[in-house]
Amino acid sequence: MITITRCPHGHEIRTEADRDSTGFCRACRKVSNDAWQQKQRAARALVQSLERHGVVVDPDALTFQFGSETADMDAVADRIVATYGQGIQ
Ligand SMILES: [Zn+2]
Incomplete structure (x- = not known):
């Protein structure tokens, strides 16, 4: 039987290199980074609009x-x- 290791969000973990120190995987990190960048772009657009x-x-x-x-x-x-x-x- 093959045991599939998953991160707290259910993504498959194939090697320990796929997991960070908090237990989340590369996919989680990418989702988190993408969400942060999206918020940052929105905030930047707001600040630029205000400054204009x-x-x-x-x-x-x-x-x-x-x-x-x-x-x-x-x-x-x-x-x-x-x-x-x-x-x-
Ligand atoms: Zn994950």
């Missing part, structure tokens, strides 16, 4: 500055939807 419209984005403080006013996240979200939200379902 004169909004200053501070990546360390995660604040957005409109003119001379620094806004909190709820205010930022409200303003983003009000300004750029047409077409968002």
Whole structure:
């Protein structure tokens, strides 16, 4: 009988080289990396769009500055939807 080793997400593990230190496999890592890159592209597009419209984005403080006013996240979200939200379902 052949025992098939699988990662926590059910992908087949053929050799120990296919598994990382957390027990996940190369396929899991690729899915995770792809998801991260997709989120990063979306975030980059948002930041670039905001900056094109004169909004200053501070990546360390995660604040957005409109003119001379620094806004909190709820205010930022409200303003983003009000300004750029047409077409968002
Ligand atoms: Zn996996």
